[in-house]
Structure formats: structure tokens, C-alpha cells
Amino acid sequence: MQRAIRSEDTRVFPRFLDLPYPNIERGDGVWLTTTDGRRFLDACSGGAMVACLGHGVLExxxxxxxxxxxxxxxxxxxxxxxxxxxxxxxxxxxxxxxxxxxxxxxxxxxxxxxxxxxxxxxxxxxxxxxxxxxxxxxxxxxxxxxxxxxxxxxxxxxxxxxxxxxxxxxxxxxxxxxxxxxxxxxxxxxxxxxxxxxxxxxxxxxxxxxxxxxxxxxxxxxxxxxxxxxxxxxxxxxxxxxxxxxxxxxxxxxxxxxxxxxxxxxxxxxxxxxxxxxxxxxxxxxxxxxxxxxxxxxxxxxxxxxxxxxxxxxxxxxxxxxxxRGLVEHVRERGPELRDELEAALEGSEIVREVRGRGFLLGVELVDPRDGESFLPVELEAASLVDDTALEHGLLVTSTHPQANGFAGDQTLLAPAYASSDEELAAMVDRFAATIEDVERTIKDLLSRPA
Ligand SMILES: Cc1ncc(COP(=O)(O)O)c(C=O)c1O
Missing domain, CATH: 3.40.640.10 (Type I PLP-dependent aspartate aminotransferase-like (Major domain))
Incomplete structure (x- = not known):
């Protein structure tokens, strides 16, 4: 069975012709499973902030x-x-x-x-x-x-x-x-x-x-x-x-x-x-x-x-x-803690400038570790690096690339299902911290290379 489907293997017109797409077969709560048995922890409600109740909800x-x-x-x-x-x-x-x-x-x-x-x-x-x-x-x-x-x-x-x-x-x-x-x-x-x-x-x-x-x-x-x-x-x-x-x-x-x-x-x-x-x-x-x-x-x-x-x-x-299930109230009460947990897990990272949160909508702003303030150079494609590295850690998040208007740099969005358990939220935070650690290492390495 194929691990991921590339544009040359399919008759679907994919969004990105250079991106191999993992083939998802099942969803259960905050877990996504591919046809070849890999499992992703879904920290973004299906990737587009949609599946707020989680996957496979029988009702x-x-x-x-x-x-x-x-x-x-x-x-x-x-x-x-x-x-x-x-x-x-x-x-x-x-x-x-x-x-x-x-x-x-x-x-x-x-x-x-x-x-x-x-x-x-x-x-x-x-x-x-x-x-x-x-x-x-x-x-x-x-x-x-x-x-x-x-x-x-x-x-x-x-x-x-x-x-x-x-x-x-x-x-x-x-x-x-x-x-x-x-x-x-x-x-x-x-x-x-x-x-x-x-x-x-x-x-x-x-x-x-x-x-x-x-x-x-x-x-x-x-x-x-x-x-x-x-x-x-x-x-x-x-x-x-x-x-x-x-x-x-x-x-x-x-x-x-x-x-x-x-x-x-x-x-x-x-x-x-x-x-x-x-x-x-x-x-x-x-x-x-x-x-x-x-x-x-x-x-x-x-x-x-x-x-x-x-x-x-x-x-x-x-x-x-x-x-x-009182889920809106749950998001209101649990959200601030979740933001704090994410911030604590990312503390010390030189590429993270700000962790924002409102309920179960969280944003992490990445910056250049050389001054802790400027946006990362566009050619590093840090947003893609974060998303790809997260998938390697079995985590689904969604990052945004910087835009020519210069108003934002690379940023990651986390938007878990409201029904996520504390253990699942903790696992999302841990996996994201591990992702950022890897990305920081790669970015520092790329930045230290002679131009
Ligand atoms: C803030 C916002 N508005 C509108 C849209 C468009 O929604 P749709 O993709 O369902 O057409 C999106 C999609 O991501 C969004 O994030």
C-alpha cells in the first residue's frame, strides 16, 4: 500500500502538485489513521478548524x-x-x-x-x-x-x-x-x-x-x-x-x-x-x-x-x-490553561516569539532566532517545515507562510476539537514542542550556512 499519493499516481487534481498526500482512511476522536496504518493526532480539527466534535461522532x-x-x-x-x-x-x-x-x-x-x-x-x-x-x-x-x-x-x-x-x-x-x-x-x-x-x-x-x-x-x-x-x-x-x-x-x-x-x-x-x-x-x-x-x-x-x-x-x-455536553463553556474554561501549557512547553525556543490563544484557537508566531523579532527569511519556508515536521511527529497542525505585504511571518495555528481529553491536549502540546525543537535546529543550521 502506498504511504502517500503523489500527483503522478492519481487522477485527482491536487492542490500542490509536489506534495505527497497521506491517504486517510479513518477518523476516531482526535485521531486520523492512514490506509497504511499511520496515526496522526489531529490538533487542527481535520486541518481546517472544522471537526470541533472530533471524528466519528455517532450521534x-x-x-x-x-x-x-x-x-x-x-x-x-x-x-x-x-x-x-x-x-x-x-x-x-x-x-x-x-x-x-x-x-x-x-x-x-x-x-x-x-x-x-x-x-x-x-x-x-x-x-x-x-x-x-x-x-x-x-x-x-x-x-x-x-x-x-x-x-x-x-x-x-x-x-x-x-x-x-x-x-x-x-x-x-x-x-x-x-x-x-x-x-x-x-x-x-x-x-x-x-x-x-x-x-x-x-x-x-x-x-x-x-x-x-x-x-x-x-x-x-x-x-x-x-x-x-x-x-x-x-x-x-x-x-x-x-x-x-x-x-x-x-x-x-x-x-x-x-x-x-x-x-x-x-x-x-x-x-x-x-x-x-x-x-x-x-x-x-x-x-x-x-x-x-x-x-x-x-x-x-x-x-x-x-x-x-x-x-x-x-x-x-x-x-x-x-x-x-457544555462544550462551548468547556472551551472557555480550558482555553486559557491550554494556551499557558503551550507557552510553557515552548519556553526557551529562540524561534517562538508569541503564543496567542482564545479558547481552542491558538497561534504561535515564529521569528528569526538571530534577533528574536524579525520574520524568518521567506526562502526557509518555515511554515512548511513546521507542518512537515509535525506530521513526522504524528501531529496535524496548520501553518501560514509570510505574505508579500509584510504584515505577518510564519505562524502555526492549533485548533483542537472541543471534545479533546486532557491527555490528548497534553500529547498535542508535547508533540508540537518536539516539532518546534527540530525546526529550530534545522533553521539555525540553515541560517549558519554561508550565503
Ligand atoms: C476566516 C475564514 N473565512 C472564510 C473561509 C472560507 O471558508 P471555506 O473554505 O469553507 O469556503 C475560511 C477558510 O479557511 C476562513 O478561515
Whole structure:
């Protein structure tokens, strides 16, 4: 049996043609097993911060199977279903009582794309047709569709698709490196509002707590207060991309619940289906809904799988389990300790500058050991080195490469399942510390070689 599948061995069009892909056969809790019997400890909920309950959860599988038996598919253009209705009710009761409505979609990009369309429609319905532009922090990822790709300010991600992307406006991230107080970001926001004309801005779009782009980072409080004031003054909407942070990942149902500002629109995704079905959603406030309710009464664009019965049944089972098992509260209580344990395990590492954490979303920022501050040279490809070395240690983590915009260096994201046991979390921390030790040795060796 092959250890890993290379592009020349398959008819699948892989993401990276030079990367051999381990062939996963089974998942059980936080363990992944390949066809050739290797086991990986999954510290990233399937790699994309999705499988928040872990793999192989019978209650969710049964809910999907029972729904498929009753009816697997119909189009929500024509019909609705009990699972879709109940999921909407349940989410608005437990996850986002401050919101009024939810539109279901099939994933994170679709959720953000829908959020963007809804923000635009809100203004058009109210007669403010000039409002289309979005201001967003540059160091972000909102999806791979053309609409959502345009929202990021990461040129490296966008190329070569830039000709298709609308020109939105960006501010720098308020990290300790660039803008610890958040004041520069507010000044940039004012300048952009001024330049573009506040009447052209439809929304401010951001991840309240960043995922892969700046793991577990959130702007300082002063920034949120300043943003709120500007919303009041200039009438744009605030859209939160909670595709990763929603559904309890940071210890509250939404990250918005930890931030001193109330968004108008919130996109969720990953944890809602927990890896058992592709489903995302877009919440909006009563005010946003009212604009359409009193206007054209149509928000028609959608996708074939929006609110499909099996996906909705899965979402419902996921919410039920999160509630029954108190997993969101568990993440809130256990998260800070987990961050401290990770930091303690990495203490002394000369390539680790910062360990950030919010609930079960953790980020480790790597730096050049020669000064403990600069980003590592891009050509070292430290992010790939970390991920590959982690796999050798039987651990799945997800790292991000530096971007040409210079806002972030190599960083690793850990996002374990909320249901991980203490022993499993300890093993993840140990394996990651061992990974970083190896990577540090390799990096120092590479840096000591003559240029
Ligand atoms: C913050 C954020 N937004 C949006 C997306 C896009 O979600 P999807 O890949 O489900 O389309 C992702 C995916 O990683 C994400 O991390």
C-alpha cells in the first residue's frame, strides 16, 4: 500500500502538485489513521478548524443517515424542511439571540459572499446605491471565491486573479509590531472614509478574532470602540467573518460576544457542520432584515445546497451536542490553561516569539532566532517545515507562510476539537514542542550556512 499519493499516481487534481498526500482512511476522536496504518493526532480539527466534535461522532452520523432516509435533497427555492426551520430557531436561541434571521449556505466562502451581497442589498434597498466598497484589515482570509478573495489585502493570495477582483480598501493589522494601540488603524480608517467618500462604503468586514491569517489575534479594544463610532457617523454595516470563530471555537458561541461592538451581519461555517456536512450560515440583525422586508422583499441569489435537509440535520445534531455536553463553556474554561501549557512547553525556543490563544484557537508566531523579532527569511519556508515536521511527529497542525505585504511571518495555528481529553491536549502540546525543537535546529543550521 502506498504511504502517500503523489500527483503522478492519481487522477485527482491536487492542490500542490509536489506534495505527497497521506491517504486517510479513518477518523476516531482526535485521531486520523492512514490506509497504511499511520496515526496522526489531529490538533487542527481535520486541518481546517472544522471537526470541533472530533471524528466519528455517532450521534451526528445517525442524524445524517436518518435524514437522508426521510429525504436527502430538495431545493430551498421551492420548499423548506423541519431540519432547516429547527436549526434556524435553535441557532437564534442559543448561538446568536441578538440576531434576527439566518440564511444557510454550504461553506465559509459562500457565507462571506452572501454576507457581502446582503450588505450591498441593505443599502440599495434604502436608496443608497453608491455604497458598495468594503474596508477590511489587509491581513485576513475570507474565502476563495472572487467576491471574498477581493476582501483580503493579501496580494500573494490574490494573484493571478486580481483582474477579477473588486477594489476594496484595507487597513494594517493592529498587532504589537505595527500598531499596538489601534490608533493607526483608526487613522487609516478615517483617511479611507475621507478619500473614498463615506457614502460609498457598504461595510467594514473582518474576522473579530483572526484564524489562519494571524492566528488568535484580535485588535485592541480602542479600535472596536472607534469603529463603532464611525459606523454611527457614516452608516456603513459591520460584517464579521466568524467562519472559524463561530460555534464556540473561541469559548463563546460567537467571537462577537467577547468584543465590545455588535455586528450587523455574521458569517459562520466550519464548526456548524463539524465536518459531517458542508454547511455555513449568515446571520443578520432585525435592522438589516427590515430593509429587505420593507423594500424589494427579495434576497434571491443562492446556491443549490443552501439549507439542504441533510446538512441542516447535521447542523442541528452538532448544536445539540455542543449544548448537551457544555462544550462551548468547556472551551472557555480550558482555553486559557491550554494556551499557558503551550507557552510553557515552548519556553526557551529562540524561534517562538508569541503564543496567542482564545479558547481552542491558538497561534504561535515564529521569528528569526538571530534577533528574536524579525520574520524568518521567506526562502526557509518555515511554515512548511513546521507542518512537515509535525506530521513526522504524528501531529496535524496548520501553518501560514509570510505574505508579500509584510504584515505577518510564519505562524502555526492549533485548533483542537472541543471534545479533546486532557491527555490528548497534553500529547498535542508535547508533540508540537518536539516539532518546534527540530525546526529550530534545522533553521539555525540553515541560517549558519554561508550565503
Ligand atoms: C476566516 C475564514 N473565512 C472564510 C473561509 C472560507 O471558508 P471555506 O473554505 O469553507 O469556503 C475560511 C477558510 O479557511 C476562513 O478561515
Amino acid at each position: 451526528v452520523i445517525t442524524a445524517a443517515a436518518e435524514q437522508a432516509e426521510a429525504i436527502s435533497y430538495f431545493y430551498n427555492h421551492h420548499f423548506t424542511s423541519e431540519p432547516q426551520e429547527r436549526l434556524a430557531d435553535r441557532l437564534l436561541e442559543v448561538a446568536a439571540p441578538e440576531m434576527a434571521r439566518i440564511r444557510f449556505v454550504s461553506g465559509g466562502s459562500e457565507a462571506n459572499e452572501t454576507a457581502l451581497q446582503l450588505a450591498r442589498l441593505y443599502h440599495v434597498e434604502r436608496g443608497e446605491t453608491d455604497r458598495w466598497r468594503v474596508i477590511s484589515p489587509a491581513q485576513a482570509y475570507h474565502g476563495s471565491t472572487m467576491g471574498t478573495l477581493a476582501l483580503s489585502g493579501r496580494r500573494t493570495l490574490q494573484e493571478p486573479y486580481t483582474p477579477y477582483l473588486a477594489e476594496h480598501l484595507h487597513i494594517d493589522p493592529s498587532t504589537w509590531r505595527f500598531d499596538p494601540s489601534g490608533e493607526t488603524a483608526l487613522r487609516q480608517l478615517d483617511a479611507l472614509l475621507d478619500e473614498a467618500g463615506p457614502g460609498t462604503i457598504a461595510a467594514f468586514f473582518c474576522e473579530p478574532v483572526s484564524a489562519a491569517a494571524l492566528p488568535a489575534y484580535s485588535p485592541p479594544e480602542a479600535f472596536w470602540h472607534g469603529l463603532d463610532e464611525r459606523r454611527k457617523d457614516h452608516g456603513f454595516l459591520i460584517c464579521f467573518d466568524e467562519v472559524v470563530t463561530g460555534m464556540g471555537r473561541v469559548g463563546t458561541w460567537l467571537a462577537a460576544h467577547q468584543i465590545p461592538i455588535e455586528p450587523d451581519i455574521v458569517a459562520i461555517g466550519k464548526g456548524l457542520g463539524a465536518g459531517y456536512a458542508p454547511i455555513g450560515g449568515v446571520f443578520c440583525t432585525q435592522g438589516v432584515y427590515d430593509a429587505i422586508d420593507r423594500g424589494s422583499r427579495e434576497f434571491d441569489l443562492g446556491h443549490t445546497w443552501d439549507g439542504a435537509p441533510v446538512s441542516s440535520a447535521v447542523g442541528l445534531a452538532v448544536v445539540d451536542l455542543l449544548v448537551e
